[in-house]
Amino acid sequence: MVRVNKCGSEGFAKDITKGIFPNEFSDKDKRQYTTSSETLADGSLNHSIGVMLRSYTNSINNLQRRSGSLFRKKTKAICLNCSKGITPAYCDTEFGTQIYRDVPEKQYPQVCFNYIHQNPVKAGLVRNPEDWEFSSYADYAGLRDGKLVNKEVAKKYVSIRV
Template sequence: MQFEVSNLYHIYNRGNNKQPIFFNRDNYLYFLTKVKKHIQPNCDILAWCLMPNHFHFLLHANIATVKIVKENPIEINALTEGIRLLLSSYTQGINKQNNTTGNLFQQKTKSKCITDGDKNYGYTTFQYTHQNPFKANLVRRLEDWEFSSFADYAGLRNGRLCNKALAFSLFAINEKTFLSDSYKELPDDLLKKIF
């Protein structure tokens, strides 16, 4: 994956054959420890959501993101390598837990640059990421889904994965209306642009 400093990226992947990737609460927490180790040092995480069979991240590339960490046979940047390590180490843990073998995730993690074009792409991705469990009918309220950054932004939890100050700045988020704004319907034409 190629990244450029200061650009926003929607990163997502799902279970092989759309199968679950999280089987219990501890799996979600284990994945997040891997995110903290392999992803957070290599970019600014602006939003995230873990769903039973897929995940979404909204990332802001910085200098650490584009640092070359491997050169042979091709150059690999720190974030690409971090994503690889996250998924492979998590898969190993789940395979051991479930006494299985093989790929847990689809082969290619998707990375969509959403900086180009309309300035609403980043904010749309931010909102979409948080609305995912609500739209999937996993919860009745956004604030009830434990495995996203929504609770951090809503002031219900003091999570430390996201660079909230940067997100507030980039998307001009109004802290006073954040909760009600988060439930607003997202335009289909913008949603198509974030994938």
């Protein structure tokens, strides 16, 4: 994890959510929030994901004094606001149903934020999102003072109480 944090401080990717699960790897960085007036160079997102996966793998392997890959060879991205499954119009939370206004720049980041934090519960790993120690949920809920997330950046993109 040290390498990812180092990359973030150098501007590669400033994390706003974190989640590590047995069945997937979730990360949300602010570089992915683009509007129609912003574009990423071809392949830059794929390159960024590759760098991030290699950084995680190197860090974990160094800490555990092991070698080899940690992720499946064909790691795939999934679209969280596609019509199959998750809708970007609303999200059920412990505080009730949140209905999103028609602000496209806000919808996708919020959907990702909620998905990452609710995934351990939906996968049956824990009963409550704060019980999953490998997630930034506890940091946002004020139950832990984690250093891997940037709450100020998150406030710009998602509805949270900081």
